Amino acid sequence: MALKYELLKTEVWDGNMAASHALRQAQIDVVAAYPITPSTPIVQNYGKFLSDGYIDGEFVMVESEHAAMSACVGAAAAGGRVATATSSQGFALMVEVMYQASGMRVPIVLNLVNRALAAPLNVNGDHSDMYLSRDCGWISLCAYNPQEAYDFNLMAFKIAEDMRVRIPVIVNQDGFICSHTAQNVQPLSDEDAYKFVGEYKAKNALLDFSKPVTYGAQTEEDWHFEHKAQLHHDIMESAKVIEEVFVEFEKLTGRKYSLVEKYDMDDAEVAIVALGTTVESARIAAKKAREAGIKAGVVSVRSLRPFPYEQVAQALKNCKAIAMLDRSLPAGAMGMLFNEVGVAVLQYSSVKPILSNYIYGLGGRDMTQEILGEIYQELAANAKAGKLTHATQQFVGLRGKKMAFN
Numbered sequence: 001m002a003l004k005y006e007l008l009k010t011e012v013w014d015g016n017m018a019a020s021h022a023l024r025q026a027q028i029d030v031v032a033a034y035p036i037t038p039s040t041p042i043v044q045n046y047g048k049f050l051s052d053g054y055i056d057g058e059f060v061m062v063e064s065e066h067a068a069m070s071a072c073v074g075a076a077a078a079g080g081r082v083a084t085a086t087s088s089q090g091f092a093l094m095v096e097v098m099y100q101a102s103g104m105r106v107p108i109v110l111n112l113v114n115r116a117l118a119a120p121l122n123v124n125g126d127h128s129d130m131y132l133s134r135d136c137g138w139i140s141l142c143a144y145n146p147q148e149a150y151d152f153n154l155m156a157f158k159i160a161e162d163m164r165v166r167i168p169v170i171v172n173q174d175g176f177i178c179s180h181t182a183q184n185v186q187p188l189s190d191e192d193a194y195k196f197v198g199e200y201k202a203k204n205a206l207l208d209f210s211k212p213v214t215y216g217a218q219t220e221e222d223w224h225f226e227h228k229a230q231l232h233h234d235i236m237e238s239a240k241v242i243e244e245v246f247v248e249f250e251k252l253t254g255r256k257y258s259l260v261e262k263y264d265m266d267d268a269e270v271a272i273v274a275l276g277t278t279v280e281s282a283r284i285a286a287k288k289a290r291e292a293g294i295k296a297g298v299v300s301v302r303s304l305r306p307f308p309y310e311q312v313a314q315a316l317k318n319c320k321a322i323a324m325l326d327r328s329l330p331a332g333a334m335g336m337l338f339n340e341v342g343v344a345v346l347q348y349s350s351v352k353p354i355l356s357n358y359i360y361g362l363g364g365r366d367m368t369q370e371i372l373g374e375i376y377q378e379l380a381a382n383a384k385a386g387k388l389t390h391a392t393q394q395f396v397g398l399r400g401k402k403m404a405f406n
Helices: 015-025 040-051 065-078 088-103 128-132 146-161 190-197 220-253 278-291 309-315 336-348 369-385
Strands: 011-013 030-033 058-061 082-086 109-114 139-142 169-174 183-185 260-263 270-274 296-301 303-305 321-326 354-359 393-395 403-405
Touching (some): 015 040, 015 109, 030 040, 030 065, 065 082, 082 088, 088 128, 088 220, 109 128, 139 146, 139 220, 190 220, 278 369, 354 369
Parallel strands (some): 030 058, 030 082, 109 169, 270 321, 321 354
Antiparallel strands (some): 011 183, 260 296
């Protein structure tokens, strides 16, 4: 039996420590991992909890991130509660097996501590790996601070393991800005956390010899399309379960989460749409913009996949100009948020606002209040003119010659 871990009502944890305590409280059967900055402390902390006797489970050190996810798939298929963590190049190496995990419908939880992708090599945070995950068939949730990294890990197990879902889940947090920044975190007791997550219920377990099953079968053109369509259907439908879990978590903790978060949007005429730690910075900038007479707001999403199109459009329905902030290199296209939000507004809203795309913060470059203030000023100019007064896409905070595209 695992030893009892004594927690304070309020702990001072960074995002990595918060995530690792959530993994401990979920009483995971197997963590298989290969270390990579800035996610290493999550699995390192978990390993320390195990060696100190606070966990009944297995910690499997492997030779690569590809092997880590492979081991997770095997353990989950066998019938265990499973989790891991990675970042950047490690995630890129995992991608092949990510598709295996979702296609086999094994409810693994992955902590993705967001970091730039090489080349050139960079260990700092941006959303390159988060964006790489979009089409892997995983549910993808977004935390903005250490408290949320803790909360979303607990909720991720409950979502992934729901019998209506059985789809693996990613919990994203910004590398260093969240993962290595200590803030007050209010954890649940071990008993309450585990009760919330619930006992693990296996489905189609390989080690259940009374009901033989096959994983990783070959289907070709006769059934491949149907399997992929079913996965897409269930990811889209998982939004209902995610919202149910949010409501249950609020009843337990008082902390309220929504698929789409709104800040000062009731009368907003211009808005920034962003992800990660930038959301909190944008809220400060919106407050300052309102002091300057601009009716500014902020919209953010908790669920990158499934993407909440209707809720995003509803949040932005009164806006005249909207800026989508993408912290990943689009490499020949508009940014992901620009495309997703643009579709949401086009499909689900009768109002047609002026849309613009800002690429920022690559490789850990700061997003400053000055830059955010300038974006709100440009949005206000767009709203007043009824058209773009600047290029559709701009790279902001970039040294040297200004880069913009229409």
